[in-house]
Amino acid sequence: MIETIIHILVIAGLIVSAVLVYHFKDLLAAALASGLFSFLISLEFYILQAPDVAISQAAIGAGLTTAIFIIAIRSTKRYEEDAP
Amino acid sequence: MRMSKIVRFGADVLFGAIVIFGLYVIMHGHLTPGGGFQGGAVVATGAALVIVAYSYEEVIGMIRKTVLMAQESAGLVMFAGVALIAIGLGTTFFFNFLANSGSLFGMTVPFGPNPGELNTGGVLPLMNIAVGIEVWGGLAIVILYMLSGIGKTKEA
Numbered sequence: 001m002i003e004t005i006i007h008i009l010v011i012a013g014l015i016v017s018a019v020l021v022y023h024f025k026d027l028l029a030a031a032l033a034s035g036l037f038s039f040l041i042s043l044e045f046y047i048l049q050a051p052d053v054a055i056s057q058a059a060i061g062a063g064l065t066t067a068i069f070i071i072a073i074r075s076t077k078r079y080e081e082d083a084p
Numbered sequence: 085m086r087m088s089k090i091v092r093f094g095a096d097v098l099f100g101a102i103v104i105f106g107l108y109v110i111m112h113g114h115l116t117p118g119g120g121f122q123g124g125a126v127v128a129t130g131a132a133l134v135i136v137a138y139s140y141e142e143v144i145g146m147i148r149k150t151v152l153m154a155q156e157s158a159g160l161v162m163f164a165g166v167a168l169i170a171i172g173l174g175t176t177f178f179f180n181f182l183a184n185s186g187s188l189f190g191m192t193v194p195f196g197p198n199p200g201e202l203n204t205g206g207v208l209p210l211m212n213i214a215v216g217i218e219v220w221g222g223l224a225i226v227i228l229y230m231l232s233g234i235g236k237t238k239e240a
Contacts, residue, residue, distance in 0.1 A: 051117035063129035067136050075234035
């Protein structure tokens with residue numbers, strides 16, 4: 001029972017963070033929401049009893065990919081422009 | 085451009101904990117989930133944290149490209165070298181010549197349920213250390229080249 005509730009909460013958080021990535025006009029906030037998505041999916045891997053994959057996903061998805069996004073945003077513009 | 089003082093202080097505090105946890109994952113690779121690749125990726129995350137928080141000039145003063153490239157090469161040479169030593173001893177490639185020998189990482193695994201003995205596994209911990217050093221250098225140098233590509237231009 002408690003496992004089902006945690007599952008539902010994690011999957012709801014995945015959907016919410018994925019929608020937030022689309023919604024934010026501030027690209028730094030969008031990159032951090034993408035990192036939150038990776039963190040939640042690593043939590044889901046851990047719940048599904050794959051701790052090996054969870055460590056890889058947390059390190060590479062939530063850490064290194066977000067770092068590359070932040071470095072790219074630092075050298076370009078931070079805010080997304082409106083569509084022409 | 086450098087981040088605010090809060091980000092830099094947080095990076096300084098978290099860097100030690102992240103590196104220690106990554107080295108723990110590498111050293112316990114033959115007992116617990118994780119191993120050389122996962123531990124090396126965790127340590128490289130600590131390096132990426134420092135690279136994100138500080139400016140280009142400060143980062144190249146702290147982290148050197150030659151050290152990371154030497155780490156990558158040393159990890160590969162160590163991995164292949166440990167595998168080739170087994171041929172030198174008259175056995176097959178990748179033979180686990182240290183297991184149950186009583187020397188380094190050579191303790192016999194105790195029988196029955198036990199919390200796990202670190203001093204076992206033969207050449208597997210050595211292979212994990214080699215892969216960990218190599219992944220640490222490789223992933224950190226990817227981030228460092230990403231930063232040095234934009235370091236010359238004026239940052240917005």
